[in-house]
Amino acid sequence: MTHHSLKATKKTVHLGGFSHLLTPAxxxxxxxxxDVETFTGYYIYDKAPPEFLTPEFVDICQNLPDERKIAGGPHxxxxxxxxxxxxxxxxxxxxLEAIAPRLAVGFNAIRPGWGALPEHFTQPALRFIPLDLANNIAEFPANSRIKIPLKPFFGILGxxxxxxxxNSIPPGNYGGNIDNRELQAGSxxxxxxxxxxxxxxxxxxxxxxxxxxxxxTAIETSMNGKxxxxxxxxxxxxxPIAETPTDIITMGFAETLDAALEQALKNMIDFLKHFANLSAEDAYVLCSLAVNFRITQVVNSPHKGVHGMLPKSILSPKIIL
Known part of the structure; x- marks a missing residue:
């Protein structure tokens, strides 16, 4: 096995989507x-404070070649x-062996026409949020004493x-913009x-x-990982299937939450049939008794996401993927 370092430069990043025609980085x-570097905020860099900007990031934003611009997504x-x-x-x-912010600042943006309440929040808004990396928290709003624990992850893995x-916005069976906060280091x-x-x-x-x-958006952050x-x-x-230190995760992506839940449930039943040798009916019952289904995201149009979490602690013998 070999260890590599993949820096984020205008030759090793791409914008807005996935393509099989891209030259590999x-x-x-x-x-x-x-070891991999990522940047975020391509479309808001001109509004960013100095601490958000690095020379490499500015070079990407100003000089990314056209052939690395794939589709209309913001990522x-x-x-x-x-x-x-x-x-x-x-x-x-x-x-995912390690994930950590590479800068002590991130941002959150409200985009008109997007989000769970687009008719209630119609004006664009952009906030840069300091990150207290020493204490692993972000205080928001500023001086509110509301301290959010930092739990870094990559929203897109595909x-x-x-x-x-x-387009990089909707997730799918190839992964992509999953936005599952459970996929932290150790997963x-x-x-x-x-x-x-x-x-x-x-x-x-x-x-x-x-x-x-x-x-x-979350606290969108340029990130380093291993x-x-x-x-x-x-x-x-x-x-896609995921495994965290505590759970097996199946996923569903569809235009409605009902359909996404149905897909995540069917995928969990299939998983239990294949890996735990359960009948479909027993797997269905077990999902009702012990699997937690959660909303992953509701904003990556046209696909909303639901994920099912099966606690590994209830499994004996242990399922090994």
């Missing part, structure tokens, strides 16, 4: 580890990373598909692979987010 072997993603021998039908295991201009995400090399990208760092992400990427030719998945 890095080529690795299965099992390699990577700046680092990658794609090409994994040798990855083929469609394989599964990519993404291990692979390319045969679509050359897939693993399993993604179906659709194109040779997988072409994995990540970004959209969040220092803190509530389930739902109701006003469209990940490992491993090919799993022994697995076959149609939808």
């Amino acid at each position: 890095l080529i690795i072997d299965s099992g390699d580890t990577i 700046l993603l680092t990658g794609p990373i090409y994994v040798r021998d990855a083929e469609p039908g394989d599964v990519l295991e993404v291990k 692979v390319a598909t045969p679509t050359s201009d897939r 693993r995400l399993f993604l179906p692979i659709y194109v040779p090399g997988a072409l994995f990208s990540l970004g959209d760092g969040h220092s803190a987010q509530g389930d739902g992400e109701v006003n469209v 990940i490992s990427l491993k090919l799993r030719k022994d697995l076959s998945l149609r939808t």
